[in-house]
Amino acid sequence: MSASHSDELLAQVAALPGLPGVYRYFDAQDTLLYVGKARNLKKRVSSYFTKQHGGTRIGHMVGKIVRLETTVVRSEAEALLLENNLIKSLNPKYNILFRDDKSYPYLKITGVAARDGTGDAPGQRFPRIAYYRGGTDKRHRYFGPYPGAWAVKETIQLLQKVFRLRTCEDTVFANRTRPCLLHQIKRCTAPCVGLISAPAYAADVASAEAMLRGETQELLAQLEARMLEHSQQLQFEQAAEVRNQIAALSRVLHQQAIETVSDKDVDILAVRVQGGRACVNLAMVRGGRHLGDRAYFPVHVEDAAAIHHAEDDVPVPDGLHSVAAQVLAAFIAQHYIGVPVPPTLIVSEPVDPELLAALGQQAGQRITAVQQPREQRRAWLEMAQRGAEIQLARLLAEEGSQQARTRALAEVLDLDLENLDSITIECFDISHTAGEATQASCVVFHHHKMQNSEYRRYKIEGITPGDDYAAMRQVLTRRYAHVAEAQREAGGAEVSNRQARLPDVVLIDGGKGQVSMAREVFTALGLDIARIVGVEKGEGRKVGLEELVFADGRPKIFLGRDSAALMLVAQIRDEAHRFAITGMRAARAKVRVGGSRLEDIPGVGPKKRARLLQRFGGVRGVADASVQDLATVEGISPALAEEIYRALR
Template sequence: MSDVHSEQLLAQVAALPQLPGVYRYFDAQGGVLYVGKARNLKKRVSSYFQKNHGGTRIGHMVGRIARLETTVVRSEAEALLLENNLIKALDPRFNILFRDDKSYPYLKITGAADKTGVEGQGAAVFPRVAYYRGAVDRKHRYFGPYPSAWAVKESIQLLQKVFRLRTCEDTVFANRTRPCLLYQIKRCSGPCVGLVAPEDYGRDVAHAEAFLRGETQQVLQQLESRMMTHAERLEFEQAAELRNQMSALSRVLHQQSVETASDKDVDILAVRVQGGKACVNLAMVRGGRHLGDRAYFPTHVEDAAAMQEAEQAEEGEGAGLLRPVEVQVLEAFIAQHYIGVPAPPALITSHAVDRALIAALGEQAGLRISAVHNPREQRRHWLEMAEKNAAIQLARLLAEEGSQQARTRALAEALDLAPDDLDALRIECFDISHTAGEATQASCVVYQQHRMQSGDYRRYNIEGITPGDDYAAMRQVLTRRYGRLAEVGRDPPDAAPPVEAAAEGEAPAAAPVARKRGGGGAKRLPDLVLVDGGKGQVSMAREVFAELGLDLGVIVGVKKGEGRKVGLEELVFADGRDTVALGKDSAALMLVAQIRDEAHRFAITGMRARRARVRVGGSALEEIPGVGAKKRARLLQRFGGIRGVAAAGVDDIATVEGISRELAEEIYRALH
């Protein structure tokens, strides 16, 4: 393989030190191919260039290496942590990668613990329990993370039933003159109107926190002790209240099947691999309660597995000692997942993982972490449930992917599309959304590689037209989207794929010039352009494409059927072909409807957000320097809208978190 690499690269490889470290391979375009770690950098990296790997996956990767970067570290543990940080940051082509879909939700109890139960009647004296997702603030107490929003909301309902904590916003709390419905149905103790003493409410908060930590027996003992004290004093009403609270807590504990006092915080990890795909199912136990699970699907499983097998073979390990793919996937998940999520003290895994990995994870988290792969009793039941869910989720993924590929193939055959590669078939769909002409927006969604490509979605603010003129809106969005192609024409079939955007509505990171939301044009003409509408919209699209000199054959309108019933849609062509009704059972029509519905969803959510900004007046705050999204949200929440902010004085505005006196004066001047 050395004859295909530059002398400079080979000299760099020869000069590597025999120390532990992390290495990165880059291709000629600067893309990251692979990130790896090694006990001996010189031995590991040299092995890639000292033999002919043929047409294998590793041979394909090695032939593309144009540049090398290395980082020397002090230990294998440091190399392990750095490797997975780089994998998450660089998204290499030949590494197993778990993508973060979103942050985990938490249950939040507002206010610092030492302020609970102080004298007064303000919202700060009576902490609120709430659902939360985002950065953790030390001013409040957080419990979790939870695997889903449903798990958090279920826990909040339990706290309402047992401890009757408030969930209302502080602004609502401050303006109540009589208790709300939650008080009437015994889900809140009514602190907003003084129906509970601060010290009693503070005890309920403390018991709720102990319950979330899994200290349920201590909570029951304290409640029982207080109940007996009230009974001895002949305070039977108070004793009855505590008795009811104990009964509610006992019912909750029975429903949650909390049978172990030792396992308070545990993560259960089960992996399943099939058909080149993998699923890791993560189940969470917090405070002794099983909170549910979440499935993760890594990418590049086959490529990464081939790479790691080759690495072990280069180091002289026998084929019988090669780690199973399941272990590789599980270790990759553990190393990447717990970079940004706090690790519990115990992990239960479906396969044995490297002890060095667990030790490095514990060193990073600052606590001792144990991992068990052959558990007993209750832990065994948890693991079996996680393994079953992993198998179910992976089977669902394989079925969905097979279905999507069949739909793509059916549409290509129905419309006589003949792409060189079915995976590269690109469809763009447009929709217009407004409310009586107000806040008109157009959406463009993209379908490629058998799935929706949300990173390529664009929204276009439509201006300068007669309100409600959908034809003019369609003309404008198509001109803006494909206008640049008029100069260069359609790219040849072997043209490079379009550069993907870094985020919704923003220019791609590699674009030479930044552009505003919705201002981006297409890099090439897609294989199919869908417009939501019948002959009128198709005629407008045909006019635009004729003016731009683009191929009319790619334009297809989706005309709603009789009674606007799903499955009766017809396809209208801009090049004069006869209208086609595919039939309600057609896989091709299912794909068209899927893409059309996604374009409609994307357009209407953008339109509603834009309309809300206009009506609420948040745009007035957006123009003030120093007022970002978080400060704007806090202002609107505190004062109930832009009118409330405008009516507030400088002193009142300065009380909002993050707003200084100088900024408060600037806001007041801007709104007056």
């Protein structure tokens, strides 16, 4: 075994059982390097330490391993599911990783009790259709998921045209005295004022659900039977209403190209790999309707693919070793952890039957993958493949442009051109209104893009209002004091932890005065002043005439209006300004409504806060509302309305 690893680690590897399980490798900083699964832990893990990997990617990773964790499971299916749960939650450096997007939206129909037109409250007797994102509740019915908010809203509009179901909040519904505009334009049957009976409305809800399930032919037959029944009973007005629904539904089926094939719920997955990047384009068919697609871009593709190729102790079927197949397998395993999986997947690459079996075991139904579809399925796959090509080409073009900007700025500032990905820039800006609600912002740039999750805001206090120099002194001291302390503890060496490491460039939105203030702070802290760069407005403060000012005495640099380096500097500076402005406005709004925020009031959570802001048009509107007005909002009791009223005064 490798002489570069500790005896303790090698002994742990030698003692592993020959059972299925999941293994995890960690480096000296306890960073998770890799998560893998094995049908035989002893054989798989030992191969990493007994083979000669040379200067390959897997050799580079193995050289970093100092610690190992393993989990024994009962089957390969369990190992596969655990592996991808860990990859998704722990973000290892050498696995193909699909970062979490926002949760998928659903279409919600409220109130289980409304199926037969009964219920205690009006909102139960007359359910509403609504856009929804979040956890599900057994009291309501959910349809989806949909690829985006636009797809849900389009479906709601479709249901309004055909079945005229209500979309208003329960509080609005309960307090209506006359029909709203939606009734006037024939998008709602106005159950709020009794213009439709509860049983008739329940029938429309049932029809809408049938359409969402893709039961379009059965639905048309049911509507025709209802129309005939009304006609036979001489209920010609009701028959005309049903006739209009049939006509509207037929138009929708034609215009929306809703398929009448046997596929009701299908996901189409197309993969494209190019230039070291990959794209998985997911298209969704729900209820026979093609709802659109969404593109996903994994990270760590090349490293993970190289390591996967090296894991050759277990033979795999033809085609599953390709990078595209690995990317698809990683997406399927990670994506469907938290999203319902349809019974049929139409795919551009082969999928391991063991993966499908594990998914089916988790979902409680049989999952099939079709790689060479025919007819309508083939058209769906070709559309998804074309979408993947377009999205990946767009990404590569954007990344190429951004990398060119990073390189141009690195050349101007004489930074290391060999490690462009790791170049880190932090930019500071101060914002206030006549000294009120002073905020400092810090935005972060590395790996050729802004890193929103690393942004910081600083509330500036204890300074003379409007003193931007004092504000800059305070924010730089607060940001870099612990960096200076970490460097002193490390004997002056750079610290590997990003939070305690000095960035390559500290960008200051300001000229000589702000740069001088930053130099004083860095000198007092014992930090490298050569990293401070100011962005000084040019003649007439015109865009494109900015100059770079340095704290270490270097002469100013004029980049030129068309400079790629100036484009990057402007992008980072503008983002810092935007971030500071939004923080300042939020702080100012808090000050002007009595020093309290809605979310600080006990009993007002995110949902109630959103409802209040939507009803009254913002914090100012909430502050101006009476107790009686506040109590009309869904979820706001009279007692809570009193509390909100008092808190915002």
